[in-house]
Amino acid sequence: MKKFIKNIALIASAALAVVGCTPEPAEVIDGIQLNRCLTPTNLEAEIVASVGTDVELTWDVMKGTEFYTVEVYESTQTATNEEGEEVAVAPDFDATEPFKTETNITEVPHTVSGLEVDKSYFVRVKGHATNVEDSHWAVLEEAF
Secondary structure, three states: OHHHHHHHHHHHHHHHHHHHOOOOOOOOOOOOOOOEOOOOEEEEEEEOOOOOOOEEEEEEOOOOOOEEEEEEEEOOEEEEOOOOOEEEEOOOHHHOOOOEEEEEEOOOOEEEOOOOOOOOEEEEEEEEOOOOEOOOOEEOOOOO
16 A cells, blocks of 8 residues: 555656646737838739830738839840840849839839830839838849
8 A cells, every 4th residue: 555655646746747847838929129121022023015115013012111112223234044045134233223213102013114125124122111221122033
């Protein structure tokens, strides 16, 4: 009987030790304050076929962003890719003047007009909001 009581006491202390080691539940974070707008994601461009000189831009609207700026750059250089095709090369955005800048954009999709046929363009987009820094630029990696 003593052995039985010892075994019960041993099992009970082991159970208490396991229960006592369970971590406290993590605190739930229901909001976060950012000091910068989030960078737009999923930037895409589609030529408006009926016109040919317009491009419709879409991107994911980021929470807290009040408006966006779009910069369009004309590609002036080409290179040969791995398949032997000639492709447009992105400009050095910080050292090149944009072909077109549009700001205070509040609706997506956004159409940029006045492009020239048979030219290649690159585009970048950034978000703005009051009391926080602008987002980083989202850059469309391929020319349109």
